[in-house]
Amino acid sequence: MTGSGDAGDSVRHRDDGVPPARFTDRVLVVCPRCGGRALVVPRPGLPAPRYATEFLYQPRRLACAGCGAVADRAAAMRDNALVGVAPGGTEDPFFRRPLWLQTRCVGHILWAYNEVHVDALSAYVGARLRERGGLSPTRAMFARLPAWMKTSEHRAEILAGLETLRGLAERSTPAGRSDAAHEHGDRPRPYRSLYFRGGPY
Numbered sequence: 001m002t003g004s005g006d007a008g009d010s011v012r013h014r015d016d017g018v019p020p021a022r023f024t025d026r027v028l029v030v031c032p033r034c035g036g037r038a039l040v041v042p043r044p045g046l047p048a049p050r051y052a053t054e055f056l057y058q059p060r061r062l063a064c065a066g067c068g069a070v071a072d073r074a075a076a077m078r079d080n081a082l083v084g085v086a087p088g089g090t091e092d093p094f095f096r097r098p099l100w101l102q103t104r105c106v107g108h109i110l111w112a113y114n115e116v117h118v119d120a121l122s123a124y125v126g127a128r129l130r131e132r133g134g135l136s137p138t139r140a141m142f143a144r145l146p147a148w149m150k151t152s153e154h155r156a157e158i159l160a161g162l163e164t165l166r167g168l169a170e171r172s173t174p175a176g177r178s179d180a181a182h183e184h185g186d187r188p189r190p191y192r193s194l195y196f197r198g199g200p201y
Helices: 052-056 115-126 152-169
Strands: 012-015 027-030 037-042 060-063 070-073 081-083 101-105 108-112 129-132 194-196
Touching: 101 152, 108 115, 108 152, 115 152
Parallel strands: 012 129
Antiparallel strands: 027 037, 037 060, 060 070, 081 194, 101 108
């Protein structure tokens, strides 16, 4: 999925064109009620998606184990089709809650949706040689990373920042929240992808 080699210390990374949607199956966010860590997942009972992009249309549930807050969301409709969310930026694309995994890094905000996302970014940033796979989807995650994450000049600082995100993933209380975990107004430009229903959504 993220190329070969150990995360953060690999020699080579091969980009297989994985889209950001792949990492939205489980999103750690700031709870709207208590400020602790909440979890955004597909609504219980749905079958596993055939393609990662289906995550962008699935009904979602936000749940906080700390205070018991629960919220549900269904995709908007247009012309009898579901409208997909646009992943990217420091907010959860479904409920627009600040991501729990955020930290300041070389003058920017480094963020991730979950621990698997952190591992994927670490494998890329830590690689000394980066290769593109045979398929290069226009929305592939690694190809669309900002320039400051791609330069070797910042490799050590970014890897340290990703370790900080790993530590944050183990915290859940409001006191354990990063001072960077709030809204930054950096929502991605929506691309209004549509999914014509023929399935369980």
